[in-house]
Every structure is written in structure tokens, then in C-alpha cells.
Amino acid sequence: MYVSKIRDVTTVSVAKVPEARLEWVSQALCxxxxxxxxxxxxxxxxKAAAICRHCPVIAECLADALDNQMEFGVWxxxxxxxxxxxxxxxxxxGSWSEFFEARRKRRRRTG
Structure with a gap:
């Protein structure tokens, strides 16, 4: 059987990556x-998590993974x-970035 129908092509728009995310991603050790x-x-x-240990953006990476509920991999x-x-x-x-920031502020006040 030979099919000669042409299907409609749907254009998918790619969401822009927020600039703040681009900043921290460019600093990631991984x-x-x-x-x-x-x-x-x-x-x-x-062993994979050890790569993250000295990363300057470990908190940003973790917050992003939690906010986006990344299921796989080490983040x-x-x-x-x-x-x-x-x-x-x-x-x-609701926002892990805000959660971690509030936690850091509390630690600074008490420590």
C-alpha cells in the first residue's frame, strides 16, 4: 500500500530560557x-553527586530541578x-529558589 497524503506540519514554539537561568547554567561545573x-x-x-560538591551554583541547580520536578539524574x-x-x-x-534563599537568610541571622 502506498500512502501519498501530505500531513499538516505544526510549528512548535520553543519557550525562551529565562536569562537568570542562563547565567547560573554557564557557571555549572557539570x-x-x-x-x-x-x-x-x-x-x-x-560519584555523580560528587561532581556537584564544589559547584558554585549547586543551590540554583537544585532549586531549578525541584521547581521543574526533574525525575531523572543528579541535579x-x-x-x-x-x-x-x-x-x-x-x-x-511553591518556589524552591525562594525557600533556599529564606533558609540562607535565617542561617545568617542565627550564625
Missing amino acids: RTTNPDELFVRGAAQR GGMTERQRRALLKQHPEV
Whole structure:
């Protein structure tokens, strides 16, 4: 059977990435690593999370992953399981960036 119908092509608009996100992403230590190293299972996740340990934008990365409910990979030094647990612990959080910023401010006042 030969099909000669031409289908309509739908244009998909790509959302612009917020400038603030571009700023922190460009500073991420993992930007120069093989992305496959961050999307691993089991004990290899600890090794992947070690890449994040000294990253200057670890908090921004984690907040972004939590805000966007990234299911797979290591983000902001946390594994999939750790992020799921954090989301369950704090279902009331609307913005993880704001949550972490408020936490930092409290620590500065008390420390």
C-alpha cells in the first residue's frame, strides 16, 4: 500500500530560557562533563553527586530541578530519590529558589 497524503506540519514554539537561568547554567561545573555521567543508577549516583560538591551554583541547580520536578539524574548534588523525599517533606513549597534563599537568610541571622 502506498500512502501519498501530505500531513499538516505544526510549528512548535520553543519557550525562551529565562536569562537568570542562563547565567547560573554557564557557571555549572557539570557543563564540561559528559551528561551521561549525571544520569546513572545505583552507587554511581554518589560519584555523580560528587561532581556537584564544589559547584558554585549547586543551590540554583537544585532549586531549578525541584521547581521543574526533574525525575531523572543528579541535579544540585541530589539523587532522584533524595529529591523525591524533599518534595514529599515540603509539599507546600511553591518556589524552591525562594525557600533556599529564606533558609540562607535565617542561617545568617542565627550564625
